[in-house]
Amino acid sequence: MFEKIWKIILDMVYPQNLNCIFCHMPISRSNRYSICKKCLEKIIFIHNSCECCGKPTINTSLELDRPIEACPYCQGKRFLFDRNISFIEYGDLSKLMIFKLKYSAKTYMAKIIGEIMADSLLESHQDLVARMDIITFVPLNKKRLETRGFNQAEKIGAYLADLIGLPMVSLVERVKNTDKLHGLSSQERRRMLKNSFKLKEEAKDLVYGKNILIVDDIFTTGATVDEISKVLRLAGAQELVSLTFLTGKYEKDIDK
Template identity: 45%
Template structure:
C-alpha cells in the first residue's frame, strides 16, 4: 500500500527526475536522454578508493593503487562509486537531500545494485553513514539510510542500524582533507550488542565519496570489532580533492 501511494504521488517515467522534462515510459532510471548523456558512469576507477582514473598510462597510474590513495591510509578494503560528480549528478543529490525528493532513493539504489552486480560484490549486512540526531530532526530523514533500505529490498541483504554519530560535526564541504579528518575524528560509535558484525563482510552506504574521511573513520571503528571486509558504496565521487561546493555526509 505504501509503495502504491508513493507511485501515485511520484509516478515513474513520466518526467525526468533531474530536469522535469517529459520522458518516455522506457527511460532508464526515469532520466531523460539529455541528462543521461551528462551522467558519467564510472568504468575505469582505482580498485582501492574508487576515484576515476584519468591517466591511463599504467607506468604512472596503477588502477590497483592510484596516486590519490597512495598518499593515504584507508581502513576500508575498497570504495566503489557509480557516477562521476558533475553539475548534473550534483543536482540529483541536492534535490534528494534538500528538496525532500526522497523518492530519488529508489533510483539511486537501483544504480547501486547494478554496480554491485557488475563488480560481483555482496555482503552479510548493509550499513549506512549516520546523521547526528540534531541534523536528522532538521532534515527529517537520512539519505544514506533510505538508500540502504531500498538497496536491501533489491538485493536481499539485511540492513543494520548500528552506527551512531555522537558529535554534531561541521558541514564538511568547505574543509580540506586534513580539516575533514580532524573534524570527524572520534565522531562515531558502533553498537553491536549481539555481535552480529564480528568477522562479517559489510557494505557501508553513502551518497557521496569525497576525501573518504567520514567512511574511513567509521571503517576504523568497524575494524576494531573486528569486521572482516568493508566495502564503501557511494553514488558519486570525482577525481580531485574539492574543498568547496561538494557536500559529503551532511
C-alpha cells in the same frame, strides 16, 4: 481494484517515469531511471576507477594494455576500509540528484539512486555482493536528522539492500555533532570527525567476522567512512567496502 488503487498511490509518492527528473520533459515509463536519453548521456558513469578510493582514473598512455598509474589521491594514505566503489562522477547534473534528496526532500530520488547502484553492482561486482553479509549506512547527527527528517544514506541503503538481497542493519551511531564538512581538507575532516562514531550496543554481536557494505551519498576524502571503519574493525569486522553514489576526480587542493 486494490491493485489499481495501490498503483495510483505509488505514482503519487514516487512520480518517476512521468517526466525526466532533470529537464522535466515527458518520458516513457520504460526510460531507465526516469531520465531522458539526452540527460542520461550527460551523466558520467564510472567504469575505470582506483581499486582503493574509487575515484575515476584515466590511462593516458596510448598503450591500452599498460597499467594505469598509481592513484595520486591514495598515495601515502592507509585507509581502514578495503575499498570504496563510486558509481557516477560528481558534476552539475548528477549532484542535483543528491541535492534534491537532501535539501528538497525529494525522497523518491533515493529509489532511483539505489537502482543505479544495484544495477552496477550486480553487473560488475557480483563476486563482491556474494561474499557480503550486511549493509549499513553512515548515520547523521541527531540535530541534522531532526531538521531534515530523514537520513539520505539510510534511504538509499534500504532500497539497495532490497535490490541486491542483503539485510540492512544500523550498526553505528554518531555521538558527536560536527559542523558541515564541505570545503575542508582531508586532514581537517579527519580531525573534525575523530571519535565521532561508536558501535550501537545492540550491534555488538552482529559485526564480528562479517563482511560489511557501508553506504553513503558522496565520497570526497574518505574521512567519514574511514572513521566508521575504525569502529567496525575494532568490533571484529572483516571486509569493509564503502559504496558511494558520487565521487569527483582527484583535486590536489582538497587534500592539503
